[in-house]
């Protein structure tokens with residue numbers, strides 16, 4: 344029987360982040376193949392292809408050809424248990440994508456080698472970087488014409504503000520792609536199929552000047568690669584596992600996901616150098632993953648997965664202790680005792696009952712109408728997790744009920760959907776009173792709200808867009824209490840549900856101007872006390 348500590352040490356909980364089309368689905372599929380989950384791997388692609396689900400609000404997904412929902416995948420590989428949390432990928436962002444990142448301990452960032460760092464990768468990266476989690480980079484699609492690899496590393500460091508260390512190096516690209524050279528082990532991995540269709544086994548060489556390398560690459564390519572690696576050795580970041588764990592250095596792997604080339608190198612090194620579940624904060628207290636008491640926090644709620652039952656699933660990340668089916672826990676926010684009898688692993692529409700789990704695992708709890716985003720489930724009633732997965736909005740709108748006769752439906756629908764985290768809602772100061780202000784990280788969230796209010800609660804809403812594009816939580820520094828604060832006339836002031844004060848700006852220059860004039864006001868991208 345393994346101990347709790349052993350079980351936790353072998354957990355790796357990650358998300359793959361990327362811009363649409365960079366190759367996240369493909370990489371997910373290949374990783375699952377290594378975990379022996381062949382059938383599931385097939386359906387990852389199928390799911391992306393069909394975009395078909397039975398749930399009715401997912402009709403919106405189908406109409407728009409996007410994927411809003413996300414999935415939980417688990418597989419074993421080389422003694423590790425890997426929890427792969429799929430971040431919904433579509434061009435319209437939603438907060439769900441960010442929320443998933445609060446539940447993982449590390450991330451793999453897929454970059455299209457032909458395009459470099461794209462906008463959505465950058466945004467997702469920023470959320471990971473703020474939490475200081477290890478980030479591994481897969482430079483994909485080297486079988487196609489790619490950007491200069493040194494320029495890609497440089498871009499990564501410049502745009503993302505993080506050190507990059509190439510673990511393997513691409514030998515050419517596009518039609519001239521010959522494979523990768525693994526720097527640490529001095530192994531040559533050739534992008535060459537053997538008669539049985541598999542890639543040639545890696546071959547040990549005595550450095551880059553080994554005659555085998557010269558022969559395989561040809562003189563011109565060898566010279567180029569030689570020069571690139573000399574540059575790396577001279578000016579690149581050395582590999583430093585501590586810096587990787589601190590999220591300050593990203594190990595970079597080159598390859599081609601669709602050809603399953605370079606994927607195993609990534610997976611092996613990822614498992615070796617990424618982090619098992621780390622301690623998390625509960626107020627002033629730090630919860631260790633191997634504490635005996637069970638604690639989990641809800642990071643995502645998905646409703647109406649099954650239109651026949653109008654059910655809800657709360658996804659909870661286990662932070663400490665061991666989960667056992669039917670165990671009784673306290674739902675801290677309501678103070679109620681609840682029995683966790685219907686916990687599931689989920690993949691698309693398929694549910695599989697979960698009987699046990701440890702820190703690092705994610706369980707989907709069916710039912711639980713009272714659960715909200717960020718809620719704590721625990722066997723230790725003194726614990727209240729500090730993880731409120733809330734992010735700074737970029738679009739804002741006021742909301743009102745469009746049919747007075749449906750006020751009850753409007754109230755109830757809005758209450759439930761806000762609890763589920765479909766959008767955020769603040770109280771906006773207006774004419775001496777307040778009005779509700781919706782905040783979202785993507786327009787899609789407003790659309791989902793409107794659609795679901797109508798289809799599930801039969802309530803029509805009126806949404807009026809506001810011109811603000813930036814929100815910051817603010818407080819006056821202790822030494823600046825006496826100094827005045829002058830808000831720009833175009834700004835808005837609001838209060839979040841926890842009482843946090845939020846200021847809204849229209850343009851980045853207004854924020855910059857305000858910051859310059861008010862060094863005594865502290866501005867934050869997320870509520871205070873939240874990573």
Ligand code: G4P
Nearest residue numbers: 361362363364365366367368369483484487599600601602
């Ligand atoms: P995403 O989840 O990040 O949106 O990307 P996805 O994996 O679906 O990949 C987007 C497209 O890029 C797919 O092609 C996929 O086959 C292709 N792709 C992924 N990895 C590589 C690679 O290493 N090399 C090359 N050349 N292509 C790659 P598609 O035509 O959109 O879809 P499909 O018809 O191949 O499924």
